[in-house]
Amino acid sequence: MRIGSIKDFVTGLIFLAFAVSFLVVGAHYNAGSDTRLGPGYFPRMLSIVLLLISVAIIVRSFVSKGEEISAIAWKPVLHVIGSTAVFAALLPRLGLVVALAILVVGCATASRNFKLELKASLGLIILIAICTLVFVDGLGLPIPVWGKWLSFI
């Protein structure tokens, strides 16, 4: 059988995965009685609805013709999501200044138009300075500026 609409097929799979996960994790939640609905009732009902929807979408993906799926651009994903995750990991240890620098450079390199130039580097320094001043000094948010490993600064 040929898949007519790959977009629908993948969408259906994702929904199916979520529906099954919620059903499995919530399997032992008490559904309660007819009058007093337990904590398991609504999620189970929703999971079943999602299951039905996902099956319908998958079935339809075989039947109808859909557009081509555009390729996922992995480089931006890696750079943006990756740098953000690294930011999260480094923030408590190396502080806002270092983590932010890594984040911004990591993201900027995702763009095809990235050029290592003086203007951009200056911009980076200004951005970090402004963020630190506004968020930590100005708004008083308890964000570590230098973090545990650099606490000697």
Next chain:
Amino acid sequence: MGLIEHLALGFGEALTLLNLGYCFIGVLLGTAIGVLPGLGPVTTIAMLLPLTFGLNSTTALIMLAGIYYGAQYGGSTTAILVNLPGENSSVVTAIDGYQMARQGKAGIALATAAIGSFFAGTVATLLIAMFAPALSNVAMKFGPAEYFSLMCLGLVASIILANGSVLSACGMVVLGLLLGMVGTDVSSGLQRFTLGLPNLFDGIQFVAVAMGIFGLGEILMNLSDEGQRDVSLTSVTGLFPSRSDFQRMSLPILRGTLLGSLLGILPGGGAGLASFGSYALEKKISRNPKEFGHGALAGVAGPESANNAGAQTSFIPMLTLGIPSNPVMALMIGALIMQGIQPGPAVMTEQPALFWGLIASMWIGNLMLIVLNLPLIGIWVKMISVPYYYLFPVIVALCAIGAYSVDNSTFDVYVICVFGLLGYLFKVLNCEPAPLLLGFILGPMLEEYFSRAILLSQGDPSVFFTHPLSASLLALTAILLVLVILPSIRHKREEAFREE
């Protein structure tokens, strides 16, 4: 308390130096992000939400609201000048507005947009002031069954404007509802779907979800599709419309305002739906529909008024019923909850200064926007030429810091990573994220009202259909669902999105 007294209270509240200042910041920011494509009110409000914690609730809402309707003004500037709508709701403005610019009438188009928006903003403010109290009274009679049905209506309505197929949009709604179930269940104390992670005991942080899907997801989408932006600008002269221009714009502005006000109140409505609806209406009743797409003034006047009216009236369901009609309102509710205010019909009576202050500030904000947009056009135009590769790292940085600062937890930053990836994936698959966010916010509420209704009816599910109000809301929901599925309407919908 009559209308006058209410407005007096409101203006008294709105005209304090603090509130005026934050209103200005809000509309300024709103215009800026409206001008910049790739950054929208949802992401911005989500980023600023944690920072409003220190402000008092009225001030916080005034600023956040300013961002939303300010973005409607800003979006039209780029739509007209460079055919790059900064916002969803300016997409239709670009169709005729850009053509007008190419004919040398950019100034008139901009002026029309500003005048229409201001008129609509004024009327919408009055409408809110007049009808919100009545709506609140009706809402007081709402029981859990009615709230449940109304929320269902809202969720289905959000599917109308969703990209992609109806089934996928339904799936997004249900997925959002399920994700909203993560966390500690209020009634039983059971930890659901938390997988033992203490950070999930209070549920997934919704600001992080919003920033992930709309912020990072949008950025990833833009990056995968990076083209060069042609920012060749026509010079903007002749800002003042002639008498005949005024005549030609007055009726569309009036119609746009009324239609926008109505569509904004609908669950699922707001600026976007309003502007699309107005464009369709103007084209339909125009004496020469052929001119649409080639610089029809009505094609700018109507939608611009509609989107501003819609943006403001979409506050009504949020303020009176506590039900968000679009993701922006969902964030506003989040802001209220953060301030310790439970959204619902009681807000008007318990927090009159907040309610009326917000409404009055909307009009003041509109006034500020007219000044900001017309004389200061040059500045906004310069902003468009900022390359995206300078912009998006800043957005990511702000999202990351914002997500961290809500609960001082790096976990939430990981959450935006996950939802950024998910958001990108869904966009690639042509699934609209807005219904997911709406479902996420409404999930717990939906469950609570459902359970309560069943409890009160002692296990009788027909209660949703025997209560007349609830039954009619559900009937409306069913009609909407059928309408969206009907082939003829489906094609019109797909057509509208293909034009984007």
